[in-house]
Amino acid sequence: MWKATLKGLLAHKLRLALTAVAIVLGVMFVSGTFVLTDTLHSTFTTLFNGIYQHVDFEVRGKAAFSGPAGSAVRSPIDQSIAQAVRKIPGVADAVGTVTGYAQLVATNGKAVTTSGAPTIGLSFNPVSQMSSLHIKSGSPPTSPNDVVIDAGTATKYHFHVGHKVHVLLLGPPRTFTLTGIVTFGTANNLAGATIAAFDLPTAQTLFDRVGRYDAIDILAKPGVNTAQLQRAIARVLPPKVEVVTGQTVANEATNSINQALGFFSTALLVFAFISLFVGGFTIFNTFSIIVGQRTRELALLRVLGASRRQVFRSVLAEATIVGLVASVVGLGLGVLAAVGLRALLSALGISLPSGSLVFELRTVIVALLVGVGVTVVSAISPARRAVRIPPVAALSEHDVVATESSRRRIIVGSAIAVLGVIALALGLTKPAIALVGVGAVAIFIGIGMLAPLVARPMASVIGLPLAGLLGIPGKLGRENSMRSPRRTAQTAAALLVGLALVSTISVFGASVSRSATGSIDQAISASYIITAAGGGGQGQFSASTAGAAARVPGVTAISTVYTGEFKFRKDLSQLTAVSPNRLAQTIILRMQNGSGAPALTAGRLLVDTTTATSDHLVVGSTVPAKFALTGNTHMQVGGIFKPNSLLGSFLVSDKYFLSHFDNPLPVAVLVRSAAGATAAGKAALNAGLRAYPNLKIQTQAEFKASQQKMVNQLLGLVYVLLALAVLIALIGIVNTLMLSVFERTHEIGLLRAVGMRRRQVRAMIRSEAVILSVFGAIIGVVVGTGLGIAFAASLKQQGITDIVVPFSSLIVFLVIAALLGLAAASWPARRAAKLDVLAAIASQ
């Protein structure tokens, strides 16, 4: 039996290859993700361990609570602690460090921006063995006018030792002399972040840390008992200050990077599994057809004494071999993809610490397990159908098709779809992402099982214009697609899933985009919005910007917007702050209860109506809250405002905010000009803010457009990742059409014999492909639109207030699907047209 299975496989290498491609691509995605993130993980671990290798202890403020991605907010500590620590026997040295915002300005006058990484300013530790920065060329900063920068930025922006460098800071920008180029550990920079380091007193001044440190790095004397020393240090520390080992700091740094990497890896894996899921559909379809075509052969084996179990195993063995070969190939390609991606990241300026590729056993195991697993699971149903083939099918002259009752399929399919909808609904309301995923998978499987019901009528309608347009070839293509509704539906299923996901994202994205931007004119009354350029929308800019903007002639009102994390009751929430002075000139705040600006000025909290309802808050309610810097407090609700797309749920005055956050950087500055948004007004503002080249000054309309652009860029990225799933679906269509052409050799030969031209044969196959694709695309778009609306609706609380169905995009998807179907048909169509008429008629 094994021999028959193996020989059968080898005899159909093309079929094998086309089936395997779906799995190869999926496994490549999985293993590539693993190799890339493992490699990054390993290099960052090595990097941080190296950096903190010689820092024995670090003294720092205790974190009140952890922010997102493990970053803790800590208060600065008094610099006198360093002197106390230095006196402890066993301490060789103790050096204070401070960090803050410092953004470089390139020689061409433009701000140096990153793609999301921070622009770090810090104090240079002169004790070289404790310093994370190593002088590569030049000398360390020693005077208030000195700066050293990272080698990555220096190379990219052509900075050389001795240059004057303009630096944007928390306060007004300043010019420094570049005295040295440094590396961060062994890396030229830290994953794309830019580094500017100053001598300690200068850094303290620049980052508003005079008399204070963010942390103190401690070097122990050789041979000292570290546990005892740590206890000794702890004894001299005031409350709310802690001492931890250098290893702890390294681990925390590694962990926070790894959390970010983990998110990145999860996101990629989600798309990898989508590809594999779609691949599963094409494998199911291919094996169904193969079993159908091998009915006679399998029945013969049964006559000759193959047991049901042997037939079942032979089909699954074929699937296992295909899955195994595909997984191994996918694994290899995945490693190459990881190498390529790393090179791509480098090319994008995200310099990564050097390190060899990490290829963990887990990558191999998961890749093989997933690849073989998906293939075998997809082949189970076709294998069961193979088992039901009666031996007598080998003897009858007509093909005996083992049919499964369609009633059973309808019942099972409906049940799975309904369970999927329930799981999805539960998952969305909870919210539980895993349940959403399971629900979506179940919905797709259920719909895949139900699709044959509508395949015949839909194929008939879709094919009608083709039949009219192309005559007989179109008519035959239509007939072929209607002949086996089940196969039509199965072939289209993969594309259905792909397009459903694309449509989901499209509907969801359009809703997000509209909700975020549609009501901007309802949210703010400012003439201009100032934000940071670059930094992927997360860029930072100086708090002194507001003051500079206020001095520009014609400006009548300024509001600096801050956001920060705080604990509202027990939940980590986002707090927004604005300036209450002349509030109405910058922000449209429609109050439902209480007062707006007066309440803010009085240091009260404003909440939006949604939060007021869900948290049972009224004007005058007092709520416990906690800030990282200042600890527990109580906030009094001074008013309830109608949802505002830019303000979030919790609003306080900038004054209140600044008293609870340590030197926050603004996220935006809103500017009202007497003349409104005019070209002259904008020019004046630009001129007034010339010292801050990292700013983006936009009118409301420009801001709206750039917000939309950001959403669209993100959507574009998701579409690219989904494209792989659609590609796999297309390979499935190519495969099915090839098998159909092979199956209908005799029939095509007959058509050719009675006078059908090659061109007409091609048109016939292409018509069938277009009908298949459009059929799958229509159902996919409908299902996807439903899913997208469900997702968007479930996030109403999170600010998706408008649900938009982008009909024009959805129609474009249908057209693209039809064109892709046409492309998928080209090879099978050529093959069909090339058939030798005589041989085709002779073949049985």
Add this chain to the structure above:
Amino acid sequence: MTVTDHVPPAAAADPGPAARAVDLVKTYGKGATVVRALDGVTAQFDRASFTAIMGPSGSGKSTFVHCMAGLDVPTSGQVFVGQEAIDQLNDAGLTKLRRDRLGFVFQSFNLVPTLTAAENIALPADLAGHKIDPAWFDFLVDQLGIRDRLTHRPTELSGGQQQRVACARALIGRPDLIFADEPTGNLDSKSSGELMAFLRRSVNEFGQSIVMVTHDPRGAAYADRVIFLADGKIVGGLTSPTADSILEQMKQLGN
């Protein structure tokens, strides 16, 4: 295994007939549209004998052979292969029966296209996980004259060669009974003659039992006995037939 009352147990020394059918009925459909494909067929096939079954299309000869081979289930009646009542067997038992005790030769050869001739011959043994008897294999291959074709695929063989490979496959396991369904239906007259001569020899020389369905009086003349079927009933029989006596009988039966 149960043997019903009206079938006397065979004497220990006598292995009994190769197969028997007792009052076989096979109906298709229900009510007014019922079709009786077999209508009470009782027959016995002796060991080391060659039986031909003839009859017009739709006479039930294929249904009869399918029921005898355990490929189809009769509506009523019993089939014995050796002493074993096969209606008692489940799918696994029937599979084992076909694999170990029956051989098949088909009109359309039915070789597995991806396997070589040698591999096709060994297939039943492979499926059973048995080793084939190399001496018997060599003997059959030489007798059938296919030694130089062993490494070829079925598509590289002529029809006659393919059917000889199928014969070797049927004989390799020394089955109790071989069912041949129109084995010469797709062969030219020369190949047909050679094949029938070989089947005849296998009965005479190796004691093989064969049941063959055929349309061809010349082929049937190689048999020890001919059974005529019409409308699902046995309507006649001949022993030691000749082509002429068969034609004569067919004429009498209104063919």
